[in-house]
Amino acid sequence: MKKVKIHPLIIAALFINTLGNGFSAYRLYSDDQTASIALMVLCLFTLTLAVYGIIRNRKINGK
Template sequence: MKKVKIHPLIIVGLFINTLGNGFSAYRLYDDDRTASIALTVLCLFTLTLAVYGIIRNRKINET
């Protein structure tokens, strides 16, 4: 089965989403710790997806 590359704009969108979640978590830290923790987890998750997408695209380009 042919491997499909992840479009670069999707990866850029994930990085923008990561920044937005990180800033929101920082802003809400004093007011609502539960929401801040949830946004931090989402931030780490989207960052992981973006880095995985970059690594996967590089591996597809090499083969």
Template structure:
């Protein structure tokens, strides 16, 4: 079974979403809402991890 690559627009959207989650996390930190800060920070790291994994996977498939 051949591996398929992840579409670059999906990786771009993950990157933009992770930046947005980071900004939401910072806004909630400034407003002293620690629960929302932790959730958005967790989502930010999750999306960054998925985007990096996608870039690495596409790099290995294209070789």
């Protein structure tokens, strides 16, 4: 099965989403800690997806 590269704009959008979630979590921490924790989980999840996308694209290019 052919491996497909993840488009760089999708990876960039994931990083932007990570920054937005992180800033929102920071801003909401003093008011609503439950929402802040949920946003931090989303932040870590999108960061993981972005890093995985970069690693996957490098493996496909190197092959």
